[in-house]
Amino acid sequence: MKEQPFWNPILETMQQEKLKTLQLRKFQRIFKWTYENSKFHKSLYQSAGITPSDIRNYEDIKHVPKIEKSMMRSIQNKDPFPYGDALCVPLEDVSTFRQTSGTTGQPVYQPDTWQDWEWWSECWAYVLWAQGYRPKDRVFIPFGYNIFVAFWAGHYAAEKLGCEVVPGGVLDTQARILKIKELHASAMMATPTYILRMADVAKNKMGIDPSELSIDKITCAGEPGASISSTKKRMEDAWGAKVFDHSGATEIGAWSYECDRQPCGMHVNEAMFLVEIEDINTRKIIEGPGIKGKMIITALDRIAQPCIRFDSKDIIEWDSKPCSCGRTFRVIKGGVTGRSDDITKVKGVLLSPAAIEEVVRSIKGLGDEFEVVVDKQGDVDRIKLKVELLPEVSKQDVEFILKDQLRIKTNLGYRIEYYDYGSLPRYEVKAKRFKDLRKKH
Ligand SMILES: [Zn+2]
Numbered sequence: 001m002k003e004q005p006f007w008n009p010i011l012e013t014m015q016q017e018k019l020k021t022l023q024l025r026k027f028q029r030i031f032k033w034t035y036e037n038s039k040f041h042k043s044l045y046q047s048a049g050i051t052p053s054d055i056r057n058y059e060d061i062k063h064v065p066k067i068e069k070s071m072m073r074s075i076q077n078k079d080p081f082p083y084g085d086a087l088c089v090p091l092e093d094v095s096t097f098r099q100t101s102g103t104t105g106q107p108v109y110q111p112d113t114w115q116d117w118e119w120w121s122e123c124w125a126y127v128l129w130a131q132g133y134r135p136k137d138r139v140f141i142p143f144g145y146n147i148f149v150a151f152w153a154g155h156y157a158a159e160k161l162g163c164e165v166v167p168g169g170v171l172d173t174q175a176r177i178l179k180i181k182e183l184h185a186s187a188m189m190a191t192p193t194y195i196l197r198m199a200d201v202a203k204n205k206m207g208i209d210p211s212e213l214s215i216d217k218i219t220c221a222g223e224p225g226a227s228i229s230s231t232k233k234r235m236e237d238a239w240g241a242k243v244f245d246h247s248g249a250t251e252i253g254a255w256s257y258e259c260d261r262q263p264c265g266m267h268v269n270e271a272m273f274l275v276e277i278e279d280i281n282t283r284k285i286i287e288g289p290g291i292k293g294k295m296i297i298t299a300l301d302r303i304a305q306p307c308i309r310f311d312s313k314d315i316i317e318w319d320s321k322p323c324s325c326g327r328t329f330r331v332i333k334g335g336v337t338g339r340s341d342d343i344t345k346v347k348g349v350l351l352s353p354a355a356i357e358e359v360v361r362s363i364k365g366l367g368d369e370f371e372v373v374v375d376k377q378g379d380v381d382r383i384k385l386k387v388e389l390l391p392e393v394s395k396q397d398v399e400f401i402l403k404d405q406l407r408i409k410t411n412l413g414y415r416i417e418y419y420d421y422g423s424l425p426r427y428e429v430k431a432k433r434f435k436d437l438r439k440k441h
Helices: 016-037 039-047 058-063 069-075 114-130 152-161 173-183 192-206 229-239 353-362 395-410
Strands: 094-099 109-113 138-141 164-167 187-190 217-220 242-249 253-257 266-268 273-278 293-299 310-316 344-346 349-351 366-377 380-389 415-420 434-436
Touching: 016 039, 016 058, 016 273, 016 293, 039 069, 058 273, 094 114, 109 114, 114 152, 114 242, 114 253, 138 152, 138 173, 152 164, 173 192, 187 192, 192 217, 192 229, 192 366, 217 229, 229 242, 229 353, 242 266, 253 273, 253 293, 273 310, 349 353, 353 366, 353 380, 353 395, 380 395, 395 415
Parallel strands: 138 164, 138 187, 187 217, 217 242, 366 434, 380 415
Antiparallel strands: 094 109, 242 253, 253 266, 273 293, 293 310, 344 349, 366 380
């Protein structure tokens, strides 16, 4: 029997027109549910003069007010404690607490019911199936299971697929590598930062070549690295494995995935989510490919604390081509390329940390770690880039190409500081490589 390439063949290959109708129906349903059950949302929509009967077609959706993270923060710790009045179900129906990582401020609490939790793992099942996970896989999850949603739903989805899941919870990095070796694990999930960190520890502290271990596929999330081609290549070379990207968020869900045909692009799961891209300047919705904007997203089936037209601040753009894998779900070109709140202007030019990462990781003589510090001398912005030289590589070997590539890819000049391999900070989960000191003054 020929193997089924899709997790849900009906939805993943549905014609766009039909998909849009499905999205509209689902939007109407979740909007009505939320309007009737969340005091917070109802008062927001009432002040905008919108009721459920006003959503008659796809165009009407654009008039629904957006939700910002700060709005969710402002209601929490109120009744029903601790979530506040966006909660659409009785408190006793909540089965799971999670919170955002708080990288951009006070963490936001996220309640889910059991139905929501099953929905989370269903969304992740699309991701894993598309990336080649099958029941025969033994999946190792090197993740500190805690209050962050991170790979929890990936764990359950892998079980749902029939894979054998090994939770690598409180083990340290060396113990995790030994466990992968001992059990011949075939797949794993982690942030790009940690995938590279594990490879570094295996090679340089344990004398184990990770490419000789049995891992053949890796799913990354939490950072954009797996959609940055030079970072993807470093991970794939180190582990001798295919590396795939996935993007999701605590308040949203697991909304996108890279398939095995689309290097550095991600399908939006359009059966479960409605993604709109808003032009940052005109605030109009961008319909076609080729223009970057920020993502406004609706989770079409999430019920406890709904996510309706949430301003994610992720910068994305539609790809122009359909994917050769046969999925009709549209593709985000190059994955999530940045966030509207960390794409900062330096000397009047937009600086994207992902573009710097792309350059640093493409140069063979440099280590995986780097740090960018933006500050001000008088009125002039300055950017310092700290990089590590690999052993036996000198500054002269890399300086010309590094400066040249940075100028071409980012249109900015840098003061570059070179460090010995191993001297910049290492991170276990998400890295903090970008520092803007101007904001403090
Ligand atoms: Zn595809």
